Structures are given as structure tokens and as C-alpha cells.
């Protein structure tokens with residue numbers, strides 16, 4: 126086993142589609158890949174998971190007991206902790222080089238709660254992992270949305286404590302100038318503030334707060350290089366797979382994500 130590639134991101138960002146595309150791509154490069162679906166609420170998946178949380182927990186049963194859909198999903202993910210060893214055993218059966226992991230769109234599970242990260246850590250054991258955080262392309266059309274998305278990305282990074290690659294998903298839907306002139310500059314000092322300055326949608330206290338948050342994100346050096354991903358553009362999937370593999374193969378250089386950027 127070389128490691129776990131975890132795909133997180135906002136609801137509908139394209140996580141499941143990317144899990145399928147990454148697994149296909151890495152398999153075609155000759156590695157043995159298993160997919161793990163950790164979204165108990167998934168109805169249809171665009172890939173056939175090797176190991177599936179839905180075999181262990183049922184959101185529908187929890188809802189029958191009186192929980193609402195969101196509470197039932199949280200309870201379902203939390204209760205996966207009781208099945209960590211069985212899931213590990215199932216994964217081992219595939220003797221994979223890589224495990225590509227799909228996560229629920231309810232990002233709260235990984236951004237603010239302990240259950241999601243605990244389950245993931247329990248399954249991973251001592252193996253290395255890398256988190257690919259998907260920022261939906263719809264967040265790129267205004268600066269405040271972008272700051273919110275990067276805050277969510279940093280929250281997940283802090284919670285998971287794994288090296289993280291941030292990528293804008295559904296990149297095929299973006300205008301060429303955004304792809305060429307905005308995304309490649311997101312890690313540049315002062316660029317987020319420049320975008321906020323240009324954005325006249327919001328004014329006043331909200332904007333001042335967004336500027337402070339943008340500065341905090343920049344000071345930590347958290348953003349770094351932001352990649353672009355589209356399942357319709359195989360070369361972007363290859364690049365993302367290569368980046369993840371490179372981080373996982375870091376050996377002694379493999380670093381748990383450090384919020385101080387040191």
C-alpha cells in the first residue's frame with residue numbers, strides 16, 4: 126500500500142465523479158486501486174466502489190427512527206467508527222497500492238466535526254494520505270465566495286491534518302480568462318485582496334471581514350498552487366493523480382499539513 130487519496134469538497138462539487146476518474150486513470154498507469162465510498166447517503170455513484178459504507182450503515186433506517194436527513198447522515202458517519210476494522214479488512218483483500226476515497230457532500234462532517242476525520246484516520250491506520258479538496262467552479266465567479274470556499278478548504282485541512290491539494294472542479298465550465306489569469310494567481314500574495322477590491326457586490330463590515338480573512342489565508346501560505354480539475358479533460362485528472370502520487374511517495378519528506386507553512 127502506498128496511500129490514501131481522499132476527495133473532499135462542497136455538495137455537488139464533483140467528488141464522486143473525480144473518484145471514478147482518478148481510480149480509472151491510476152489503474153491505467155498500472156497501479157492497483159481500490160475505491161472506498163464513505164458517503165452513506167449516496168444513491169447512485171458514477172463508479173462501482175470496491176468497499177462501500179452503505180454495506181455497514183443505513184441513513185434510511187436512522188431516519189425511520191426519527192432523525193432528519195442531515196442528522197441521520199451525521200449519525201451514520203459517526204457510527205462507521207464501529208466498522209473501521211471490517212472496512213480495513215475489506216480494503217486489504219484488494220491489496221491496493223492506492224485507495225481513492227469518496228466523502229459526503231455535507232462538508233460539516235469533515236470541516237467542523239470529529240466523527241468524519243476519526244473514521245478516516247481509523248481506516249487509514251499508519252498509511253499516508255493526501256486530501257484533494259474540490260472548490261466548485263461556481264465559487265470562482267465572485268471574490269467573497271472564493272474567500273468562503275478557501276476558508277472551508279482550510280477548515281478541512283486543519284481537521285484532517287493531511288497534506289492537501291486544492292483544486293477547482295468542473296474547470297471545463299470556466300471562462301478561459303479565469304483559467305488563465307485568475308486561478309494560477311490565487312497563491313500570489315495580495316491577489317485575493319486585489320480580487321476583493323475589484324468586487325463591488327459587497328461593501329461595509331462584511332467586506333472588511335472578508336479582507337481580513339483573505340489576509341489570514343495568505344499569511345499562512347495555505348493556498349499554494351490551486352489546480353484545475355475536470356472529468357471531461359483527462360489531462361487535468363492525470364495532473365491531479367500525479368500530484369497526489371508525488372505527495373504520497375514523499376517518504377521522509379511526506380509532511381502532515383502544517384498551518385504555519387513552515
Ligand SMILES: Nc1nc2c(ncn2[C@@H]2O[C@H](COP(=O)(O)OP(=O)(O)OP(=O)(O)O)[C@@H](O)[C@H]2O)c(=O)[nH]1
Pocket residue numbers: 134135136137138139140141142143164228229230231294295296297298354355356357
Ligand atoms: N461539467 C462538468 N460536470 C461535472 C464534472 N464533475 C462532475 N460533474 C457533474 O456535477 C454533478 C455532481 O457530480 P458528483 O460527482 O455527483 O458530485 P459530488 O460532489 O459527489 O456530489 P455530492 O456527493 O452530492 O456532494 C453531476 O451532474 C456530474 O455529472 C466536471 O468535471 N465537469
Ligand SMILES: [Mg+2]
Pocket residue numbers: 140141142164167227228229230
Ligand atoms: Mg458524491
